[in-house]
Amino acid sequence: MTVDVTVVGGGISGLACARAVRDAGGSVRVIDRGRRPGGRLASRTIEGRPVDLGASYFVVGDDPGFQRVTADWEARGIARPWTDTFSAIDADGAETRKTGPMRWAAPGGLRSLALDLADGLDIESERAVESVAPFRVDGADAGEVVLAMPEPQARRLVDGIPVRPQEWEPVIAVALRWEERRWPADLHGAFVNGDPDVAFVADDGDRRGDGAPVLVVHTTGERAARHLDDPDAAIAPVTAATRGLLRIDVEPVATYAHRWTFARPVRTTGEPFFRSPGLSMCGDAWGESAAVRTAWASGDALGRALAAS
Incomplete structure (x- = not known):
């Protein structure tokens, strides 16, 4: 029919x-x-827990319809306010904190x-x-x-x-898990400026609310474009860059990479x-x-x- x-x-x-x-x-x-x-x-289940590999969060904005949808999600416990503060990290590791709109996340993954x-x-x-x-x-x-x-x-x-x-920009999302947290508890998420490999880092345990020692790293478009045929090849350089930026002194115990050929539009209509x-x-x-x-x-x-x- x-x-x-x-x-x-x-x-x-x-x-x-x-x-x-x-x-x-x-x-x-x-x-x-x-x-x-x-x-x-x-979200992909990795070692028993959902990990957000696509969108990192959402902002409610001023659309009344989406405000109603979000309020319903919050009332039923499937979405929650996450943080209004992210870090900005330069390629040399210098960090500043920036406050902006409230970012929302989902305990069960987006x-x-x-x-x-x-x-x-x-x-x-x-x-x-x-x-x-x-x-x-x-x-x-x-x-x-x-x-x-x-x-x-x-x-x-x-x-x-x-x-x-x-025109759309690619991204490879790399999930990195350690045995225990190796970064500040108030990291939340970080935009990275000037690094050839890493554009954004999210504390997945913090945004999900379960405290899991998992980071999800989004590559730059340039790094992603080099590895669209083999996303796993991005894991090593992204891991090295993340460890350097966050001063993590041990290798993660588990990794996973996901390719997004069309991750975000370069400009909107x-x-x-x-x-x-x-x-x-x-x-x-x-x-x-x-x-x-x-x-x-x-x-x-x-x-x-x-x-x-």
Whole structure:
């Protein structure tokens, strides 16, 4: 049976779009190539605990809809305020503390938020879509089609998609575990300036709230681009750089690397979404700034627009 809307991509923007359509009374299905929905809200279970390997945190911002969603997550204990203070570390190790907006995290890993959004939706997982056209997915009737994914991935599925090409930056996320904590308890997270290998470090035990001695390090785009074919090759230089920056005197006991070919858009469109008859797009590249809240708002706004039409 043909549905009103088919969303291709089970990240937060696609799920927000699908929920908006469903909540307005429309029929919708989500197709995702992953085993579980989540997209870049990715957590992987490593040695028995979820580790956030995609988005590092989220900021609520001033969108009333996302504020309501976050308040509900907090009330049910699946999201929590994490910290408003990060460090800034220079390549020579000099550190300063900077206060900003409250960053939020999830005790069960950020993927748990995507799974919550997915609850009750019609989702077809582990399906790789091969082609998309207005109102059609893989040659079959699909209603209004939404591509909730980075533009370079969408362009692989659609001939002549009428949007401007977007540039995206890669990242390799490297999880490092020690037997015990080897860094200050108030580190939280750190932006790294001027290092060729490391751009951001997050204390995963601190943001998850379980105190696990695990760091997740995001590479620079330049380091990631060198290792997209072999992400594990980034582990050694990233580990060495992290140990130097944080003055850790022993090697980690376990490591893991995950590749994100399209981690974040270099710039955003400023538009909330792309809409054309039978084929639309949403995601974090379609707002004012690339962020989790942007992805949710883009999907939610597109879903409401589709439902209204």
